[in-house]
Amino acid sequence: MFLKTVEVPVYIEQYQAYVRRLPPSQLRHNLESQFKKYWTGFRGEQMLEPLLASLPDKEYLIFHDLRLFNGVHYFQIDYLILTAKFILVLEVKNIAGTLTLDFLAHILTRLLNNKREIFQDPTVQSEMLKKQLQDWLAEHCGYLPGMPVEDIVVFASPSTFIRFINAINHEDQKVIRSSQLKKKTIAINNQLNSRVISSKMLKSVSKELIKGHHPKTLDLIRDGTVSCVDLIKGVRCPHCDYIPMIRLHRNWKCPSCRQTAPKAYFQALQDYRLLMGPKITTQDCKQFLQLESTSTSKYLLQTMHPNYTGNTSNRTYYLTEK
Numbered sequence: 001m002f003l004k005t006v007e008v009p010v011y012i013e014q015y016q017a018y019v020r021r022l023p024p025s026q027l028r029h030n031l032e033s034q035f036k037k038y039w040t041g042f043r044g045e046q047m048l049e050p051l052l053a054s055l056p057d058k059e060y061l062i063f064h065d066l067r068l069f070n071g072v073h074y075f076q077i078d079y080l081i082l083t084a085k086f087i088l089v090l091e092v093k094n095i096a097g098t099l100t101l102d103f104l105a106h107i108l109t110r111l112l113n114n115k116r117e118i119f120q121d122p123t124v125q126s127e128m129l130k131k132q133l134q135d136w137l138a139e140h141c142g143y144l145p146g147m148p149v150e151d152i153v154v155f156a157s158p159s160t161f162i163r164f165i166n167a168i169n170h171e172d173q174k175v176i177r178s179s180q181l182k183k184k185t186i187a188i189n190n191q192l193n194s195r196v197i198s199s200k201m202l203k204s205v206s207k208e209l210i211k212g213h214h215p216k217t218l219d220l221i222r223d224g225t226v227s228c229v230d231l232i233k234g235v236r237c238p239h240c241d242y243i244p245m246i247r248l249h250r251n252w253k254c255p256s257c258r259q260t261a262p263k264a265y266f267q268a269l270q271d272y273r274l275l276m277g278p279k280i281t282t283q284d285c286k287q288f289l290q291l292e293s294t295s296t297s298k299y300l301l302q303t304m305h306p307n308y309t310g311n312t313s314n315r316t317y318y319l320t321e322k
């Protein structure tokens with residue numbers, strides 16, 4: 001059972017919004033590379049969702065993308081599986097090509113299109129996450145006597161070819177392909193004899209994990225990486241991507257492809273939320289949607305049914321997710 005479901009993390013949506021709203025530049029190119037890297041990682045995690053969903057519902061409590069704080073820094077776990085007998089940390093990799101994992105040198109080499117690339121040994125990473133989680137649990141969930149915490153690396157893509165070298169201590173047992181995930185999880189469960197924690201404790205640990213999750217967010221405007229004036233303002237045409245569409249007779253018309261889209265401003269306001277935060281005034285909206293009239297700006301904001309503070313002339317609205 002998923003207690004934290006698989007959703008696109010907000011920082012990935014933010015990278016995408018920056019790319020949509022910046023003109024071509026080295027900065028946009030860098031942000032696009034970041035977006036692609038994180039999106040590929042997320043797609044790998046998403047591929048495991050149906051496999052995890054097929055585990056017995058009541059026994060396996062599943063958390064996707066947990067980002068916990070250990071007092072010094074944050075650590076992020078792709079999937080955490082909590083049962084009454086053990087906890088399993090999954091580090092998911094979505095790397096295409098032919099891979100060689102060397103357990104002695106602790107490097108992962110990828111060969112793709114005649115290009116060789118080196119990555120860190122993912123088992124080192126998953127081992128570190130396991131230790132960080134154990135410390136976190138000791139601090140936040142009290143003493144969990146004898147609760148085993150296991151970590152495995154899962155290669156999500158079925159088209160990845162992987163070979164192991166120098167696995168002298170059976171380190172390769174910790175690295176699996178996605179097709180082996182269910183079998184491996186059940187095998188770990190069957191190796192362990194009895195439950196270590198009660199149903200009440202399971203609930204309490206679950207609650208702490210959810211409470212301890214701090215989603216990663218980007219604020220490239222506040223940290224000075226992106227300047228507000230550089231952002232492309234206006235409503236994007238959903239048919240041809242042209243910006244800005246023109247507000248005409250309670251509709252949006254594209255000057256480029258001539259098509260209309262009455263709800264096209266929804267996406268623009270979602271971009272505003274991702275880039276500038278949820279707070280928006282009528283003036284901010286007028287400027288971002290490139291409107292001529294303040295009353296249209298007010299009308300469009302109100303159609304989103306947002307919460308607000310302030311009186312009629314000085315109102316701040318709070319945009320929410322779609």
Ligand SMILES: [Zn+2]
Pocket residue numbers: 237238239240241242254255256257258259
């Ligand atoms: Zn168009």
